[in-house]
Amino acid sequence: MHIVIGNDHAGPKLKEVIKEHLQSKGHEVSDLGVKEGEKIDYPIIAKEVALKVRNKEADLGIIICGTGIGVSISANKVKGIRAACVSEPYSAKLAREHNDANILCFGARVVGEELAKMIVDEFIAASFLGDRHQRRVDLIKAIEEE
Numbered sequence: 001m002h003i004v005i006g007n008d009h010a011g012p013k014l015k016e017v018i019k020e021h022l023q024s025k026g027h028e029v030s031d032l033g034v035k036e037g038e039k040i041d042y043p044i045i046a047k048e049v050a051l052k053v054r055n056k057e058a059d060l061g062i063i064i065c066g067t068g069i070g071v072s073i074s075a076n077k078v079k080g081i082r083a084a085c086v087s088e089p090y091s092a093k094l095a096r097e098h099n100d101a102n103i104l105c106f107g108a109r110v111v112g113e114e115l116a117k118m119i120v121d122e123f124i125a126a127s128f129l130g131d132r133h134q135r136r137v138d139l140i141k142a143i144e145e146e
């Protein structure tokens, strides 16, 4: 899978851990995030990742900030993006299965490295279940048109 990853200044260390984890499993990773010592306002990085996903230049996105909240709010402003801010693996799995989430967000100040790896693994392994969930996702898409 091709994953695009981004982070603000709260997340460079965790981003590197997740990037290495994904690469060790054979995924291609495009890194748009900042490095340790660099600063960026989170909406900027969230938009960059969201546009890559929206334009189908990557299969899924991952964005890390301090809490995961700022980047998820920002990414969800981009049409076609369903960004889920989660802090445990169950919600990561359901975000794909039920919500067809295409971006995963979490907080480097909220989750530790091992938990973050589990969250990412569940998100990537899960698939959208369609059926009644498709109807609900279509209702989300209808809101975008209002």
Ligand code: RB5
Pocket (backbone or CB within 6 Å): 008, 009, 010, 042, 065, 066, 067, 068, 069, 070, 071
């Ligand atoms: C940056 O200090 C922090 O506000 C940001 O990483 C994030 O947590 C915002 O939601």
